[in-house]
Amino acid sequence: MSAAAVALLDARAVHYRHASGAAEAVAGASLQVAAGEVVGVMGPNAAGKSTLARVCCGLLTAQRGEVLLRGDPLGRLSRRERARRVAFLPQQQPQDLAFTAREVALMGRAPHLGLWALEGPGDLERAAAALREADAEGLADRPVSQLSGGERQRVFLARAFAQDAALLILDEPTSGLDLAHQVLLVNALRRRARGGGGALLVLHDLALAGAACDRLVLLLGGKVIAEGAPAEVLRPEVLSPAYGTEVDVVADPATGQPLVAPRIAR
Amino acid sequence: MTHRSATARAARAVVILLPLVLLSVFVGLATGAGDLSLAAALRGQEPDATVLFRLRVPRVLLAAEVGAALSVAGVALQALLRNPLADPFVFGLSGGAAVGTAIVVAASGTAVGAAAMSAASFVGLLPAQLAAVAGALTAALLVFALGRARGQLDPTRALLVGVVFNSFASAIVLSLEAVLQPDQTQAVLLWLSGTLGYEAMPLLAGAGVALLVPALVLIALAGRFNLLALGDEGAAALGVDVSRTRLLAFFAASAAVGIAVAFTGLVGFVGLVVPHAVRLVVGPDHRVVLPASALGGAAFLILADALARVLFRGLGAEPPVGAVTAIIGAPVFVLLLRSRK
Numbered sequence: 001m002s003a004a005a006v007a008l009l010d011a012r013a014v015h016y017r018h019a020s021g022a023a024e025a026v027a028g029a030s031l032q033v034a035a036g037e038v039v040g041v042m043g044p045n046a047a048g049k050s051t052l053a054r055v056c057c058g059l060l061t062a063q064r065g066e067v068l069l070r071g072d073p074l075g076r077l078s079r080r081e082r083a084r085r086v087a088f089l090p091q092q093q094p095q096d097l098a099f100t101a102r103e104v105a106l107m108g109r110a111p112h113l114g115l116w117a118l119e120g121p122g123d124l125e126r127a128a129a130a131l132r133e134a135d136a137e138g139l140a141d142r143p144v145s146q147l148s149g150g151e152r153q154r155v156f157l158a159r160a161f162a163q164d165a166a167l168l169i170l171d172e173p174t175s176g177l178d179l180a181h182q183v184l185l186v187n188a189l190r191r192r193a194r195g196g197g198g199a200l201l202v203l204h205d206l207a208l209a210g211a212a213c214d215r216l217v218l219l220l221g222g223k224v225i226a227e228g229a230p231a232e233v234l235r236p237e238v239l240s241p242a243y244g245t246e247v248d249v250v251a252d253p254a255t256g257q258p259l260v261a262p263r264i265a266r
Numbered sequence: 267m268t269h270r271s272a273t274a275r276a277a278r279a280v281v282i283l284l285p286l287v288l289l290s291v292f293v294g295l296a297t298g299a300g301d302l303s304l305a306a307a308l309r310g311q312e313p314d315a316t317v318l319f320r321l322r323v324p325r326v327l328l329a330a331e332v333g334a335a336l337s338v339a340g341v342a343l344q345a346l347l348r349n350p351l352a353d354p355f356v357f358g359l360s361g362g363a364a365v366g367t368a369i370v371v372a373a374s375g376t377a378v379g380a381a382a383m384s385a386a387s388f389v390g391l392l393p394a395q396l397a398a399v400a401g402a403l404t405a406a407l408l409v410f411a412l413g414r415a416r417g418q419l420d421p422t423r424a425l426l427v428g429v430v431f432n433s434f435a436s437a438i439v440l441s442l443e444a445v446l447q448p449d450q451t452q453a454v455l456l457w458l459s460g461t462l463g464y465e466a467m468p469l470l471a472g473a474g475v476a477l478l479v480p481a482l483v484l485i486a487l488a489g490r491f492n493l494l495a496l497g498d499e500g501a502a503a504l505g506v507d508v509s510r511t512r513l514l515a516f517f518a519a520s521a522a523v524g525i526a527v528a529f530t531g532l533v534g535f536v537g538l539v540v541p542h543a544v545r546l547v548v549g550p551d552h553r554v555v556l557p558a559s560a561l562g563g564a565a566f567l568i569l570a571d572a573l574a575r576v577l578f579r580g581l582g583a584e585p586p587v588g589a590v591t592a593i594i595g596a597p598v599f600v601l602l603l604r605s606r607k
Contacts, residue, residue: 059502083505094497098550103492110493111505117489117553118273163504 006071008167008198009033009056009086014065016048016055016222025051027222028065033167033198038189040209041202042233043219044243049202050091050171052219056200057088057169069167083111087163091171091202093156097144101155104144105131108162130162131155133188135181149176157185168192168199174208186212206260210234218242234258272553279548283561287330290565290572294326297572320464327470328462328529329571329587330564333536335477335526337544337563339519340537341556342484345491346515347421353538354523357428358405360534361435363527364458366401368442370394371450394457395528402527405431406520410513418498419512460533460588462571477525480518481560487515488552495550533567533588535595540566542602570594 009032016026026048033039041049054060056067058074067074069085077085087108097104105127109119119127131137136154144152153176160168168189174182189199189212203209209216210230218226218233220242226233233239239247239260246263270278295318296304303311307318336354343352354360370393408431413424439458443451465473490511493501498508526533540563541555548554570590578584 054499057503059499078505079502079507080505083503088503090497090499090503094495094500097495098545099492099495103551104496107493107496107504110489113489115486117492119271124271 005034007032007034007068008037008070009169009200010068010071011052011056011062012065012068014052014055014062014067016051016060016062018051024222026055026062029219029222029224030065031056031200031217031224031227033200035166035196035198036193037215038193038199038201038213040213040216041200041219042204042206042209042216047219048222049219051222053088053169053171053200053202057086058082059088080111083163083165085165086167086169087160087165089156089160089168089170089173091175093152095145095152100141100143101131101136101147101158102127102140104155105136105140105158105162108159108164111163126164127158127162130158133161134158135184150178150181153177154181157188161188166197168197170199171202172204173201174203174205182208206234206239207258210258210260211255231258234260272551275548275551276554276557279544279554279558280561283558283565287561287565287568290568291326291330294329294568294572295322298322298575324464324467324470325462325571326568327467327474328465329567331470331474331477332462332526332530332533333540333563333565333567334481334560335522335563336533336536337540337559337566338481338484338556339522339526341541341552341559342487342491342515342519343537344541345494345552346419346512346519347424348494349421349425350542351538352421352425353534354519355532355534355537356425356432358409358431358435359402359428359520359523359527360532361432362401362403362405362408363398363524363532364401364439364454365435365442366397366399366404367394367457367531368439368446368454369401370397371454372442372446374450398457398531399524399528402524403520405435406516410516418509419516456586457531459586460531460591461586462530462567462574465529473525473529477522480522481556483514483518484522485553485556487511487518488556491515491552492550531586531588533591535591535599536563536567539591539595539598539602542599546602546605567591 011029011031013028013030014026015024015028017024029048029052031039041052043049051060055062061075069077069082074082106119106123108130109123109126110117112123113119131140134154134157136151136158139147139151139155144155147155157173160170173185177185193199201213213230215228216230216233217224218238225242226238234249236247236249248261248263249258252259300317302314302317304318307314339354343354343357344350409424409427410419412427413419415423443454446454490501490506493504493506502508541559544555544558544562548558571587574585574587574590
């Protein structure tokens with residue numbers, strides 16, 4: 001990376017433990033997301049993926065190491081400024097919201113609003129565009145509590161899009177999404193990346209990770225054990241020991257992208 | 267369906283509710299224990315004019331202020347605890363206020379207590395009411411301190427601490443009542459059940475101005491209350507300082523409740539029923555719910571008080587307005603609860 005192109009996200013040797021005495025959830029992990037890049041974080045359960053994602057967006061503060069957003073240390077940014085630079089989509093969304101999908105999308109505008117938190121016409125437009133981008137336009141006036149899991153996920157994606165942050169950190173964004181909407185999400189992220197944005201995705205679906213991301217980071221025990229282009233990381237000799245099970249990788253006959261499948265004896 | 271801005275929806279709610287408030291003010295001024303001709307009173311004819319301007323106007327104003335304060339505080343507590351059943355009095359505030367009053371009343375029997383009381387009265391303060399506010403705020407502090415887990419106010423924990431504290435407080439009040447004279451017990455009981463009295467206009471004006479501060483703080487926090495519905499993490503990711511928002515809201519709400527309690531004692535159910543009813547009509551957006559609840563709460567308590575005065579004619583004695591709000595509030599609350607799903 002040249003000195004001129006400052007990374008959207010630069011996490012340097014980050015350490016985080018949830019409670020004193022507990023093992024480190026993140027133990028010296030580093031990763032970068034440059035403008036125009038979609039980066040996938042993978043790893044088995046409890047590898048520290050979600051914790052690292054939270055440290056990167058400032059919800060948790062690294063006990064050692066540092067996180068830079070566009071070159072500025074996270075700790076020196078105000079909460080609102082931070083929320084204008086990075087949008088975070090957690091793994092679990094609240095289910096019992098009485099707010100409509102449009103109101104939830106509008107919540108993404110919060111870091112841009114003034115003291116009385118009143119949205120202007122521009123904010124309404126941004127929220128409507130975000131709903132379109134997540135294919136949730138038709139849900140706009142329905143209460144979120146009445147939506148299905150996948151529909152709800154699209155609404156919360158719209159909320160993240162509406163935030164207008166260059167960097168998106170999405171924890172399991174495809175959970176609950178059907179195939180068409182997974183493709184739609186990946187396309188939306190790629191489109192944003194072409195426009196100078198970037199995304200960090202925590203993904204369990206390794207095939208999707210290979211298809212969606214420019215670069216993959218494999219975590220194990222809070223450390224980065226492999227990093228690189230999908231073809232470099234998605235190899236049986238890398239994945240099998242990390243996940244503790246036999247994994248096959250074949251090239252997709254149509255696209256040549258690596259397809260990953262666990263080997264299940266029967 | 268076009269989406270209206272929060273400002274437009276709040277304005278519409280105010281336009282719809284304002285006639286209701288005016289109507290309830292009219293009902294409040296027109297009803298009472300005695301017969302009164304509003305026309306005669308406005309012409310300055312006695313005794314109607316004195317009854318209207320010295321008694322009913324201050325009382326309606328007090329009802330409006332207290333109703334608005336309790337409703338706004340209810341909305342804030344429900345939002346910050348993310349629990350629609352939160353009520354200003356669930357948090358131990360009622361218990362704290364009761365203990366404060368009971369201690370002052372009991373102490374007034376002693377020489378030191380009596381001296382302190384007369385000193386306080388001398389500067390125009392009402393010792394029992396001040397003690398109530400102090401007790402309520404102490405309880406709020408206690409709930410806030412004990413209701414925390416990992417440095418954050420934990421809604422469930424805070425609610426439990428409040429409930430337990432209320433039981434503890436009522437035990438103390440019961441113990442104190444053992445040493446009180448029967449007439450003192452009567453006074454404490456009346457106050458605990460919530461009564462609207464006749465306060466002086468300057469005092470009411472002062473209370474109104476004092477209530478504006480917490481009300482404005484809470485309305486400024488309304489946008490953040492909406493984000494809290496996303497969960498602490500969801501709100502924090504959108505730039506909300508969750509702990510500070512909770513702290514501010516908690517103390518603004520406690521101040522509003524304290525001012526209300528100082529005048530009327532414990533008027534229950536207003537902070538629970540009014541926000542619920544308002545949400546059914548205007549939806550969940552706190553930027554609309556807060557101002558609408560202020561108006562709805564004012565109208566509700568004015569009407570409840572008018573009802574209490576009408577009941578005087580049948581009962582020969584006026585029931586405390588807190589009893590009226592509870593008698594109306596409890597079944598309405600059950601109905602609202604059942605209509606939610």
